[in-house]
Amino acid sequence: xxxxxxxxxxxxxxxxxxxxxxxxxxIGSRRVHWYQQKPGxxxxxxxxxxxxxxxxxxxxxxxxxxxxxxxxxxxxxEAGDEAAYFCQVWDSSSDQPVFGGGTKLPVL
Amino acid sequence: QVQLQESxxxxxxxxxxxxxxxxxxxxxxxxxxxxxxxxxxxxxLEWIGYIYHSGIANYSPSLRSRVTFSLDTSMNHFSxxxxxxxxxxxxxxxCARGHSSGFLPYFDYWxxxxxxxxxx
Numbered sequence: 001x002x003x004x005x006x007x008x009x010x011x012x013x014x015x016x017x018x019x020x021x022x023x024x025x026x027i028g029s030r031r032v033h034w035y036q037q038k039p040g041x042x043x044x045x046x047x048x049x050x051x052x053x054x055x056x057x058x059x060x061x062x063x064x065x066x067x068x069x070x071x072x073x074x075x076x077x078e079a080g081d082e083a084a085y086f087c088q089v090w091d092s093s094s095d096q097p098v099f100g101g102g103t104k105l106p107v108l
Numbered sequence: 109q110v111q112l113q114e115s116x117x118x119x120x121x122x123x124x125x126x127x128x129x130x131x132x133x134x135x136x137x138x139x140x141x142x143x144x145x146x147x148x149x150x151x152x153l154e155w156i157g158y159i160y161h162s163g164i165a166n167y168s169p170s171l172r173s174r175v176t177f178s179l180d181t182s183m184n185h186f187s188x189x190x191x192x193x194x195x196x197x198x199x200x201x202x203c204a205r206g207h208s209s210g211f212l213p214y215f216d217y218w219x220x221x222x223x224x225x226x227x228x
Binding site for chain 2: 044086090094
């Protein structure tokens with residue numbers, strides 16, 4: 001089965017840029033979706049189809065996907081971005097979604 | 109604005125059946141993958157399955173023998189039944205809407221989650 005790998009934590013200072021990787025075999029051939037989850041809350045979709053933002057998500061959130069790594073980039077990080085971020089793809093061979101283990105983003 | 113709201117017992121005894129319902133407010137249930145996803149510290153986000161508006165369901169292989177979904181489009185809700193529960197089924201359970209923008213689905217709306225504990 002397909003697997004997605006994320007680092008447990010990526011730290012960033014306010015105002016800087018955070019880059020959160022999501023690794024998978026030839027993930028560049030897939031469409032990757034990203035979710036933000038703050039403590040005690042449900043996940044929220046922040047990017048879909050690698051680079052598209054749902055309505056209401058700031059332009060500071062962007063994505064890229066190539067080779068074996070997809071990346072969520074958060075520019076000009078704010079304290080309110082502190083959360084866990086999960087990547088997800090849909091494995092068409094098994095017709096089911098696959099989630100990464102999540103990356104916590106502390107804003108130091 | 110689409111909203112999803114889960115409801116369930118909170119506490120279930122081992123070997124019993126867990127039943128959860130998700131009410132969808134606003135919008136049609138057509139053309140979406142109505143899903144259940146659970147989350148625990150041990151397993152992270154774990155997809156349980158989906159039921160399409162046609163009633164066709166697809167379940168995670170690891171849970172397929174114990175899970176059943178149902179859908180009532182006239183009442184805008186869908187439900188989960190998980191039988192023979194054990195402590196390993198203790199988790200936060202979310203319902204979510206799977207949406208396809210022409211490609212493979214992602215989850216654009218989630219319920220707030222309902223905690224389930226399995227204990228005697």
